[in-house]
Amino acid sequence: MVRPKRKATEAAAMEAKKARGETDLSDGLKWHQAGEEIKGVNPVIVLSSDTLAGSQKIAGFDIDFTVIRTASGRKFARGSKDWTWWNDSVPEKLKAINKDGYRVVFFTNQAGIEKQKVKPREVMTKIEDIISQLGIPVIALICTGNNHFRKPSTMMWDYFLENCNGGVKVDLTKCYYIGDAAGRAKEWAAGKPRDFSCGDRMFAANIGIDFKTPEEYFLGEASAPFKWCSVDPDKVLSDAPKPPAKKQEYHVKGKEIVILVGAPASGKSTFRKRYLEPYGYLAVNRDTMGTMAKCLKAAKDALKEGKSVVVDNTNPSMSARSDFLDLASKTGCPCRCFVMNTPIEVAHHMNMVRQNQTNGQVRRVPEVGYNVYKKNFQEPTIEEGFTEVLKIDFVPEFGSSRDEQLFRQWTFFG
Structure with missing residues (x-):
């Protein structure tokens, strides 16, 4: 029933x-x-x-x-x-x-x-x-x-x-x-x-x-030859320079503008967080601020307050760097350029590692981002208006054992 x-x-x-x-x-x-x-x-x-x-x-x-x-x-x-x-x-x-x-x-x-x-x-x-x-x-x-x-x-x-x-x-x-x-x-x-x-x-x-x-x-077939088709992370670490015994210093006492140049995930943000921001440098970045106009305004305001500025974008071309060099010239402020000397294949690897380290909060940069960077890249020079151009070698330093473990994992870009 x-x-x-x-x-x-x-x-x-x-x-x-x-x-x-x-x-x-x-x-x-x-x-x-x-x-x-x-x-x-x-x-x-x-x-x-x-x-x-x-x-x-x-x-x-x-x-x-x-x-x-x-x-x-x-x-x-x-x-x-x-x-x-x-x-x-x-x-x-x-x-x-x-x-x-x-x-x-x-x-x-x-x-x-x-x-x-x-x-x-x-x-x-x-x-x-x-x-x-x-x-x-x-x-x-x-x-x-x-x-x-x-x-x-x-x-x-x-x-x-x-x-x-x-x-x-x-x-x-x-x-x-x-x-x-x-x-x-x-x-x-x-x-x-x-x-x-x-x-x-x-x-x-x-x-x-x-x-x-x-x-x-x-x-039950025999194994076929293969290639890893990527950088060997263990070899990258063994071949890379060791961190110096004493922490290097890149900041100056007076105010200045620093322009960072480098491929996506080449270490720019880590560099400025480690060596510049602790000394009062204001980071301007289009990814967080949205537009070049907002970045320039923030930079002008910081300089008026006597603060230094670090421009954290890929900045591959002279035109991408020119607005901040013009600002430095108009304000009588020195402008240095730090070029991330990280091999592109290592930057690709770190792109994937960063996504894993942040549990997906920082998404990987698509291949097109690297292609655009390579297409537009122009080597920075003193003649461009910089007071100094420094190349920063890739020196791996890890904040935790988990970060190192994730770096040592194989990655591929695709």
């Missing part, structure tokens, strides 16, 4: 969930979003379970062109149903390692979500279908954009350890990661294109676990 009504209610609820694209999964697996929103999107979407037992052994996998490929043969899938197994051996292999006590975990970058080229539900539905066909529990983490969770950053792995493994400490010697972004050159095998990046191999290296390509893992 009451039972038919309950069944009708349950059926209606199931239909409503189906209409929303939601799926009931076994083993208590449920979707949730994590991390602070960036541009209205959470940086990571997680499929996990509060009841699933943790494991010391983790088998991590990329998804696209590792576990599956597009059924259409296209590079990018046409909807959530455009997929087939990467190889017929994949499902049985995943079932076998699950039976052997491994927890299967998918870690996937899906920047198309942030770019609004793909809807989150598309990716989630695809993963649900994969798990349904496998018939085993799989935890999944989806990075939704070019944020601090994006591989090769270890933050998806770290989140998994802290929140999705039932408090069980993993044994890194028994864990591994499989992915197709392995740094292989074009024609690494007959007819094969080059890998988009080395991001999956870097991800495993940053964690400290073994890595294999899908060809090696599922097909």
Whole structure:
């Protein structure tokens, strides 16, 4: 009597969930979003379970062109149903390692979500279908954009350890990661294109676990030559000058204008915070003040009050620097130029490191920012009106052990 009504209610609820694209999964697996929103999107979407037992052994996998490929043969899938197994051996292999006590975990970058080229539900539905066909529990983490969770950053792995493994400490010697972004050159095998990046191999290296390509893992093929396609952060640190025993001084007693010149993430802001601002220099920056007019007004007001000014922008060209040089000339104030002598590839690396150090609060500068800087760069000279031009070498100094740890992780720009 009451039972038919309950069944009708349950059926209606199931239909409503189906209409929303939601799926009931076994083993208590449920979707949730994590991390602070960036541009209205959470940086990571997680499929996990509060009841699933943790494991010391983790088998991590990329998804696209590792576990599956597009059924259409296209590079990018046409909807959530455009997929087939990467190889017929994949499902049985995943079932076998699950039976052997491994927890299967998918870690996937899906920047198309942030770019609004793909809807989150598309990716989630695809993963649900994969798990349904496998018939085993799989935890999944989806990075939704070019944020601090994006591989090769270890933050998806770290989140998994802290929140999705039932408090069980993993044994890194028994864990591994499989992915197709392995740094292989074009024609690494007959007819094969080059890998988009080395991001999956870097991800495993940053964690400290073994890595294999899908060809090696599922097909038993020999490993192919590869390149990291990025600076080696450990070598950068070993080759860089050591910090001097005594802190250097770059400030002057009288008022002046200092113009910083350097590529994005080359160390300009760190330099002025460490060596100039503590001595009363006012930082003017278009990123925070909005316009050149506001920067110039702030600089004029500071000089009237007897304060020095440091101009913290990339300032690559003579025209970008001319307004402040004119202000220095009109006010009879000396103007020095500090050029960040940081190799561009190291600046690229620090661009990604900075995003990770700030947990995404400072977003990475897109490639176009570096291209514009290189296109417009004109070497500063005394003839331009500077009283002095100094080149500042890259000397790494870390505020914490975490900052150094993040610097030592592999990164790629893409």
